Amino acid sequence: MSWKKKFGMGAVSAALGLSLVGGGTYAYFSDTEVSKNNFTAGTLDLSLNPETIVNIENLKPGDxxxxxxxxxxxxxxxxxxxxxxxxxEVMDAKGDNAKADFGEHIRVNFLKNVDGKVTIIKSKTLKELNNISEDLLKEKGWFLVYDTNLKVGAKDKIEVEFEFVDNKKNQNVFQGDSVELKWTFKATQTDGESR
Incomplete structure (x- = not known):
């Protein structure tokens, strides 16, 4: 082997040895911490007491x-x-309502009691409640019954009056009829906030 070849092989061997030794001995300080985070969504849970608000029999106009x-x-x-x-849903006792809707004759008065004085704050027939316009609430089919921040654990009273409206006309067509009323209450959250 010639001198040049030996020198070249030696230089390559030395460079390879130095790179292995240098790479293996290169060191630095480090530290690692792990952050554990958790997001839990809150709950909206509205309860009613009693769940059956009204069960009335033998109504007559004006009651x-x-x-x-x-x-x-x-x-x-x-x-x-x-x-x-x-x-x-109206159950027509005799089948002779002739397109008359008993729901147009039952009015719901939402009341407010302040220091013993009761006033009507909203008044709608069952038919009107059934047909709430989108403009009224911006959410079709829903009627606002409570508009205050109800804090966690708090309760409030809702007072309503059901009235069989006496229209001063013959209402014999409704004798024996009944109305099955279903109310669904929907709670909405307060606005989000920076925390």
Whole structure:
């Protein structure tokens, strides 16, 4: 082997040895920490007491019946609004209603009791509640029944009056008829906030 070849092989061997030794001995300080994070969504949980608000028999035109029920926030977030979805079905006792709708003759008066003085704050027939316009609430089919921040664990009373409206005309067509009323209450959250 010639001197040049030996020198070249030696130089390559030395460079390879130095790179292995240098790479293996290169060191630096380091430290690692792990951050454990958790996101849990809150809950909206509205309860009613009693769940059956009204069960009235033997109504006649002009009758009024007041009912009170509690709404309670059993969730972990405040409730901003409580909306009411209303639907009903008329059972025609004699089959002779001739397109008359008993729901047009039952009015719901939403009441407010301040220092013993009761005033009507909203008044709608069952048919009107069933046909709430989109403009009224910006959410079709819902009627606003409560518009205050209901804090977690808090409860409030809702007072309503059901009235068989006496229209001063013959209402014999409704004798024996009944209305099956279904109310669905929907709680909405308060606005999000920076925390």
């Amino acid at each position: 009024k019946v007041k009912k009170t029920f509690d709404i309670k926030n059993d969730g972990s977030l405040p409730i901003d609004k409580v909306l009411l979805g209303s639907s009903y």
